[in-house]
Amino acid sequence: MSSAVSGPIAGRFGAADFMSVAARWVLGGLFVYMGLSKALHPVEFLKLVRQYDLLHHHLLLNVVASTLPWFEIFCGLLLLLGVAVRGASVMLVAMLIPFTVVVLLRALAIHEAGGLPFCAIKFDCGCGAGEVYVCKKLAENTLLTALSMALIFWRSHFLCLRHAVFRSVPASKPVLNDE
Amino acid sequence: MQPMRKAKAVLLETLLVAALGLALALAANALSSRGLRLNRNYFPGGERLAVANPGSNSVGVASNAAPADPLEATRQRLQQLGLQLVSSNEVVALFRDPRYEPGLVLIVDARDDKHYTAGHIPGAWQFHHYRPENFLPDLLPVSLAAQQIVVYCAGGQCEDSEFAALMLRDAGVPREKLFVYAGGITEWTNHGLPVEIGARRSGELLNPRP
Numbered sequence: 336m337s338s339a340v341s342g343p344i345a346g347r348f349g350a351a352d353f354m355s356v357a358a359r360w361v362l363g364g365l366f367v368y369m370g371l372s373k374a375l376h377p378v379e380f381l382k383l384v385r386q387y388d389l390l391h392h393h394l395l396l397n398v399v400a401s402t403l404p405w406f407e408i409f410c411g412l413l414l415l416l417g418v419a420v421r422g423a424s425v426m427l428v429a430m431l432i433p434f435t436v437v438v439l440l441r442a443l444a445i446h447e448a449g450g451l452p453f454c455a456i457k458f459d460c461g462c463g464a465g466e467v468y469v470c471k472k473l474a475e476n477t478l479l480t481a482l483s484m485a486l487i488f489w490r491s492h493f494l495c496l497r498h499a500v501f502r503s504v505p506a507s508k509p510v511l512n513d514e
Numbered sequence: 515m516q517p518m519r520k521a522k523a524v525l526l527e528t529l530l531v532a533a534l535g536l537a538l539a540l541a542a543n544a545l546s547s548r549g550l551r552l553n554r555n556y557f558p559g560g561e562r563l564a565v566a567n568p569g570s571n572s573v574g575v576a577s578n579a580a581p582a583d584p585l586e587a588t589r590q591r592l593q594q595l596g597l598q599l600v601s602s603n604e605v606v607a608l609f610r611d612p613r614y615e616p617g618l619v620l621i622v623d624a625r626d627d628k629h630y631t632a633g634h635i636p637g638a639w640q641f642h643h644y645r646p647e648n649f650l651p652d653l654l655p656v657s658l659a660a661q662q663i664v665v666y667c668a669g670g671q672c673e674d675s676e677f678a679a680l681m682l683r684d685a686g687v688p689r690e691k692l693f694v695y696a697g698g699i700t701e702w703t704n705h706g707l708p709v710e711i712g713a714r715r716s717g718e719l720l721n722p723r724p
Binding site for chain 1: 523524526527528529530531532534535536538539540542543546548549550551552553554555556557626644
């Protein structure tokens, strides 16, 4: 645990620290939940991944469908525990942006084919929450991406087991965090 | 210099998370009883993808030019795969055929355990082709002995009946015997036909007198 936690919380931590913890726990909890819901039903997730028609070789399709849920759980746990927070947050951004793009492209294809109002389009995007309205999903993903990006830049170590795995300054310098 | 060091530390951490996460994910999949077999093709003959969306209020999107009538599109696709389509009436006729009881006509349900036990065509064998090792040892001998085999799943956008039929074909069942009931259990129940609950030959029937 970060050394600063042992002191009186009110005196040593500000609103940014609490916001950072809230962001980590929201993101972490959500990714663990979404990952578990897919990992427990891998066949259903495999079918949903296939429907995007992006991966044409069965080996690639199987690797993505079988590892992605567990990878999400892993990143979610890291954020919940406060371990390698920036590395995990970069990975979340690296997953969320392509997910959002493919969901958007698929929704646009449906919109063009069926002439439905864009925000009335609803489908199971394979995100772990069943069928969702596309506008809600896009807004949610944008928010999650923003939160993940904020965690990359926020310096708070509050309630972190090990915020950074690698130190960015020589160990001889007296610092409380990795700045 | 400091921002560079910081960026390098974040990059290294990201690579570590990616490598460790991938290794753990592969291990978890391998250890999970529900895990996928990485080298298995779960969609035999499924390189084409006609359906882009099974959403409740959305429409199917054809990836290439296809007939406007979905049933005709299915028929053509099955034809290319060497399979034949059967209508609801034909399945009912086969269900009432005297050859059905002794197993010369087989009806095969390609859905998972949960859906199969919730209700299937009476006497239908289960073959969830995503777990073939659980079903083929029993199903293959009776399939080889049968004269006609009808495979179905949920109906509508469901493709599992096609994949199950193709897997049976690849296991050695002559393709001439294999038929796909595209309407599936949805069409069957919509016609008020009998449905068996629980295990095969459980005797628990819904709509016993169609």
